[in-house]
Amino acid sequence: MATDGGIHHYARGEWHGPSLSHRRIRFQKGLYADFHHFVLLGEGRAELHFESGEQRPLNGPLLAFVPPQAHCDLSIAAGTAAHLVGASPQVMVDAIDDKVESYSLRIFTEQRGLVESSDPFLVAEIGPLILGFVRELDDPSRASWMVASAYMRLILMTLWRGADGERREQRGQGETGSILQRYRQLVEAGFRQHRPISDYAAELGVTADRLHSICQRTLGRSPIQLLHERVVQEAKLRLERSARNIQEISDSLGFRDPTYFSHFFKRKTGLSPAGYREIARASAGLENSMLSSGYADWP
Structure with missing residues (x-):
């Protein structure tokens, strides 16, 4: 975990006022290679340039979420103002945390594509959060990891809800899908408590055998296997992305x-754990199938 004094290595907040010429921002350059970015565009125009050669125009007012997997740059047209905020994987881990909604937010942030919205209500709701994030980082005397993480959590939750993510997850689920989804959410909220599977089943209103049958038939793993996989996934993330010692x-x-x-x-x-961390540090920036490859790995 970084100290508050080092927050600018882990979070980015910028205001780009109207200019006489266009400006190009490289999202994944240097320090920001694995950052998740949000762009709040004012009245005017901008354009995203993807590695594939595709170009996508953006017309403000607009909010865009650019995950690192999108691999693109941003050009802001002359006369257009924009706010840009970014968060490192470490800040994202803290912001997403392990509450009931965390599973959904993790899947949302691991998508490869751009999310954009010109919905005036969503832009108006997220706008003050983006501005608060930028102001927090703009004052070195008080720039706080905790505050930046809190803003990022609110930004993510607001965008996920506004992008209809909550309702899309519920759409088309039968009884089996609903029980499995609720089990995932309960695990997300309680995997650190090491509760017995019977507790989860009782909370879901089914027998432990019924829950076992649903998980085994749908995912090919038992409920306890899924629970253990989630614990291991979180342990990997913390070993890779934080400076906490093994006991912590x-x-x-x-x-x-x-x-x-x-x-x-x-x-x-x-x-x-120490051996895994050593491999993770040696493999920084490289593909390694032994490492945790993302939040979406837990089914």
């Missing part, structure tokens, strides 16, 4: 002691 990570994941956590992690991955 063990405590944050609800294990009774770091030795038990280490045995659990090695049994599931074949590596000790």
Whole structure:
């Protein structure tokens, strides 16, 4: 975890006022290579330039969410103003956290495509959050990791809801799909508590055997396997993306002691937590199938 004094290495907040000529912003350049970005465009025009050669015009007022997977740059036309905010994977982990909605937000942020909206109500709702994020980073005397993370969580939740993500998830789900989705949400909220599967089943209003049948038939894994996979996924993310020591990570994941956590992690991955972290640091910026590749990996 970075200290507040180092927040500018992990978050980006910029105001680009109207200019006499167009400006080009490279989202994934240098320090910002793996940042998620949001663009709040005022009256005027801009254009996204994708690695594939595709170009997409943007007409303000407009809000655009650009995940790092989109691989594009932004050109802001002369006379157009824009706010730009970005967050590193470390800030995104803190912002998304592990609450009921976290699973949905993780899937949302792992998508490869651009999300844009010119809905005036959504732009008006997110606008003050973007401005607050920029103002927080603009004052070095108070720039706070906690505040930046809180703003980012609100921005993500507002956009996810405004982009109809909540209703799309519920659409077309039968009873089985609904139970599985609710189980995922319960796991997201409670995987650190190491509750027995019978507790989850009771909260869902089904028997443990029924929950086992749904998970096994739909995903080919038992409820306890899915629960353990979620714990391992979070452990990997924290080992890769935070500076916390093994005991702190063990405590944050609800294990009774770091030795038990280490045995659990090695049994599931074949590596000790320290060994995994060493490989993660050596593989920084490289593709490595051993590493956690994203939030969407947990089904």
